[in-house]
Amino acid sequence: MRDALARRDVSEIYKQLRRRGVSQRQIAASTGQSQSEVSEILKGRQVMAYDVLARIADGLGIPRGYMGLAYDGATAMRVASATNALEAEEDESVKRRKFLSHAAQVTMGAAVFGEATSWLPANAQTPAPARIGMTDVQQIQAATKALRDLDYRYGGGTCRDAVVAQLSWAQQLLDSTSTDLVRKQLFVALADMHSLAGWTSFDVGLLDPARGHFGKALEFAKQADDHGLLASVLYRMGRVYLHHQEPNEALKLFQLGQIAAQESGSALTVAVLCANEAWAYGMLNKPDQVQKMVGRTKDEFARAQASEAPDWVRFFNENDLHGMIGSAHDALAVFDPKKHASIAVAETIKCNEAYGADMQRTHVFGLSLQATNHFRAGDVQEGIKVGRRALQHGERVKSARVADRLKPLELEAAKHRANSDARDLFDEVRQFRQS
Incomplete structure (x- = not known):
């Protein structure tokens, strides 16, 4: 069980609980999930969201540290948000300058705003909604x-x-x-x-x-x-x-x-x-x-x-x-x-x-x-x-x-x-x- 917790393998955690006689209904009631969600996780669906992992740990009475969740999700989000915001502000200003230089170089055929730079657009996937209909x-x-x-x-x-x-x-x-x-x-x-x-x-x-x-x-x-x-x-x-x-x-x-x-x-x-x-x-x-x-x-x-x-x-x-x-x-x-x-x-x-x-x-x-x-x-x-x-x-x-x-x-x-x-x-x- 400790290995499964360390890997955050919720599917394996639930399977071991089932082998110990805990029903899907009991797992769902403890973790705040629907029985169908528990069933899907038992079939192999991965759980990645921090807040869901934290809710599962708390609901099952598992110390969060066993799953590498050192503090609650709200604190984690505040810390990550503050750090990311500072880095993003610095990165964004650099990216703006680079894109402006690239645009001028393409349009005018020469570096107008500072030195010529190569522009590599970042790829990102459209985020999925938290709830769907x-x-x-x-x-x-x-x-x-x-x-x-x-x-x-x-x-x-x-x-x-x-x-x-x-x-x-x-x-x-x-x-x-x-x-x-x-x-x-x-x-x-x-x-x-x-x-x-x-x-x-x-x-x-x-x-x-x-x-x-x-x-x-x-x-x-x-x-x-x-x-x-x-x-x-x-x-x-x-x-x-x-x-x-x-x-x-x-x-x-x-x-x-x-x-x-x-x-x-x-x-x-x-x-x-x-x-x-x-x-x-x-x-x-x-x-x-x-x-x-x-x-x-x-x-x-x-x-x-x-x-x-x-x-x-x-x-x-x-x-x-x-x-x-x-x-x-x-x-x-x-x-x-x-x-x-x-x-x-x-x-x-x-x-x-x-x-x-x-x-x-x-x-x-x-x-x-x-x-x-x-x-x-x-x-x-x-x-x-x-x-x-x-x-x-x-x-x-x-x-x-x-x-x-x-x-x-x-x-x-x-x-x-x-x-x-x-x-x-x-x-x-x-x-x-x-x-």
Whole structure:
């Protein structure tokens, strides 16, 4: 216990109290915390605020010195405030002079006010409020939505750093006090933002950070008891493995997601998981399973009410339904092009005709898949035409996945290099993928 006190490891202190028979309710009553706060600390939430640590020490009858708290918080604040104020006054005057000199040097091209100095702006994070309400959570959700729109439109490279920066600030709110309802919604918002951070990391080729963010997203979604969000995160992580040609691993994640999707009660969520399972079975060359999952996808999609579905899954409309069916048959066409390439073409044409400027990345993927299967079906000229459109759209998207998704088109164009236009397309795709 003394080691835990010295480290100010409140989680371990509470765990040892629980092992000695002290209930969460008793701990909460002694420390002036809610039972939910005690529960979160037992699950690993850190306590950093001086006044909270002091209140815990006093409430549990622990000498403050054991936790390195030599005197009360008010005294500590007065001493720190007086010291910091004097240092800040001196530092601020130096900073003002330096900035004035820097501004003059930039504006006039010479040091006007004193000697030339280098200016290094200080970085600081916006402080989190002591108490938060639903408005604070809604601001996180609005930021996530705006950044997700950028990702859909132009790729993860346009917004990943902004997502990570927002997340860094948003997680500070875990140390703020709030009602139980607000805290639950905060978990939902953080899970969704971590999921977006994972997706954009994956989109720019950062696999390990993607896994880390998806892992945190799962934890927050579980704390919020949000089955739909759990299904979303598992679906996205499965897509990571599909992209890296690991259909068995992807299928396991989709099947886990399917369990959560069923618990969520959202037919559209179930449809998304079924569609992705079909794609994974296609990569495993299991046409019977593909047919079964495609049928179930259509059934679930037909009975879904998009207006009642969670925000994350509303992207899955009729265009995406055709696109996913096309993806499953594209995967099967690798093994049996005569049977499946023409189906893949027909399905992807339906979705590609409907994509607008807000879905640039998805449009590139759909066009490259369509072009690839035109080649497989023997329609070389149409493959060349559609392939060039894919390249044109690809130049507008900042996504490492675009180059990877164009690889099958490069391989198919290479088989027809006797055709000068096909040879030119092969060279253009290869150059794009290497740039």
